Amino acid sequence: MSVLKMGIIGVGGIAQARHLPAFKQMTNVEVTAVQDVNGTRAQEVATKFDVPYAFDNIQDLFEKVDAVTICTPNKFHADISVAALEAGVHVLCEKPMAMTTAECEAMVAAAEKNDRLLSIAYHYRHTAEGRLAKGAMQEVGDPLVTRVQAMRQRKVPGWGVFTNKELQGGGSLIDFGCHLLDLALWLLDDPKPVEVMGKTYDRLSKVPNQVNDWGTFDHETFNVDDHVTSYITFEDGSSMQFECSWAANIKEDHTTLTISGADGGLSVYPFEVYQPKFGSMMETTSQVEGGEEAAGLVQAENFVNSCLGTDELVVKPEQALKVSQLIEAIYESSETGTSVRLK
Numbered sequence: 519m520s521v522l523k524m525g526i527i528g529v530g531g532i533a534q535a536r537h538l539p540a541f542k543q544m545t546n547v548e549v550t551a552v553q554d555v556n557g558t559r560a561q562e563v564a565t566k567f568d569v570p571y572a573f574d575n576i577q578d579l580f581e582k583v584d585a586v587t588i589c590t591p592n593k594f595h596a597d598i599s600v601a602a603l604e605a606g607v608h609v610l611c612e613k614p615m616a617m618t619t620a621e622c623e624a625m626v627a628a629a630e631k632n633d634r635l636l637s638i639a640y641h642y643r644h645t646a647e648g649r650l651a652k653g654a655m656q657e658v659g660d661p662l663v664t665r666v667q668a669m670r671q672r673k674v675p676g677w678g679v680f681t682n683k684e685l686q687g688g689g690s691l692i693d694f695g696c697h698l699l700d701l702a703l704w705l706l707d708d709p710k711p712v713e714v715m716g717k718t719y720d721r722l723s724k725v726p727n728q729v730n731d732w733g734t735f736d737h738e739t740f741n742v743d744d745h746v747t748s749y750i751t752f753e754d755g756s757s758m759q760f761e762c763s764w765a766a767n768i769k770e771d772h773t774t775l776t777i778s779g780a781d782g783g784l785s786v787y788p789f790e791v792y793q794p795k796f797g798s799m800m801e802t803t804s805q806v807e808g809g810e811e812a813a814g815l816v817q818a819e820n821f822v823n824s825c826l827g828t829d830e831l832v833v834k835p836e837q838a839l840k841v842s843q844l845i846e847a848i849y850e851s852s853e854t855g856t857s858v859r860l861k
């Protein structure tokens with residue numbers, strides 16, 4: 519097989535903004551079919567992107583494709599992934615992997631049982647800065663302290679179902695913080711977390727007359743977190759200070775991931791390395807140009823080439839499962855008011 523037949527499930531915002539444009543730029547993948555519970559939308563998107571088939575049920579789609587990209591609300595990630603894997607179809611599922619660790623485990627088991635590939639769209643790993651940082655980790659030596667801040671000023675998503683806990687499983691953490699948590703764990707080579715403290719907030723989003731840059735939402739039905747802090751310790755003695763927000767009262771948006779290690783330190787955004795050399799602290803900077811669009815194409819290429827047997831998945835399902843375990847522990851710690859110990 520030299521051209522992979524791809525199906526897209528759930529053709530809303532991210533399917534149209536990232537996945538369809540990326541696959542359309544590539545020569546070794548053809549988007550053969552789209553599916554959405556909203557059949558009219560499926561047909562409109564098929565016409566817009568010149569896709570041969572549009573369906574409103576997934577079994578019809580599975581018959582036409584070798585792989586699927588799942589872009590539905592989080593609640594459906596696990597069931598649709600398992601159904602696709604059982605039908606012998608490779609899966610690229612949007613982040614977060616699923617809403618619970620148990621669901622993620624079922625997805626991993628289905629991939630193993632059916633010998634199909636499963637990956638999760640944690641595209642921050644594919645940013646130019648993220649890839650540079652991965653390559654530079656040997657300059658850092660043993661990691662000691664990691665700092666993560668995924669911060670948006672007053673940007674609760676006012677579209678889709680992002681403020682609905684039943685359909686998404688949570689808010690700023692499971693939706694946005696998950697990317698930086700995944701990137702940090704990957705850079706650190708998947709250390710084993712042992713203890714997690716977490717605290718979630720929703721106060722800014724529960725009042726009327728919102729100042730919000732990303733549309734409007736109903737403050738009365740809003741039932742997810744808009745700001746989360748956490749402190750995580752790992753078996754190797756290192757620790758992580760984590761914070762994410764959709765709606766903080768801060769000067770401006772910023773995404774920070776810095777790691778201080780025994781031999782040096784680095785920042786991912788912007789990419790910089792700090793090291794003691796020649797009796798002084800030296801700083802290395804780079805001229806890479808990042809951007810989410812470029813990362814979306816690298817992500818698509820990695821998944822398609824892996825399905826065709828010419829590459830290896832960058833985002834492995836067991837790694838994404840660990841991100842979901844941490845998310846679950848942060849939420850549990852906030853609910854119980856105590857730290858969560860992980861086995």
Ligand SMILES: NC(=O)c1ccc[n+]([C@@H]2O[C@H](COP(=O)([O-])OP(=O)(O)OC[C@H]3O[C@@H](n4cnc5c(N)ncnc54)[C@H](O)[C@@H]3O)[C@@H](O)[C@H]2O)c1
Nearest residue numbers: 528529530531532554555556589590591592594612613678
């Ligand atoms: N990687 C990223 O940076 C990124 C960015 C945005 C969204 N996402 C993820 O993508 C997913 C979708 O987000 P979105 O912004 O595109 O949402 P959206 O609301 O714009 O689109 C979701 C689509 O899924 C369809 N749908 C709902 N239930 C379905 C089902 N059971 N089967 C088939 N289709 C179904 C809806 O009709 C809609 O067309 C979410 O999991 C979200 O976390 C990821």
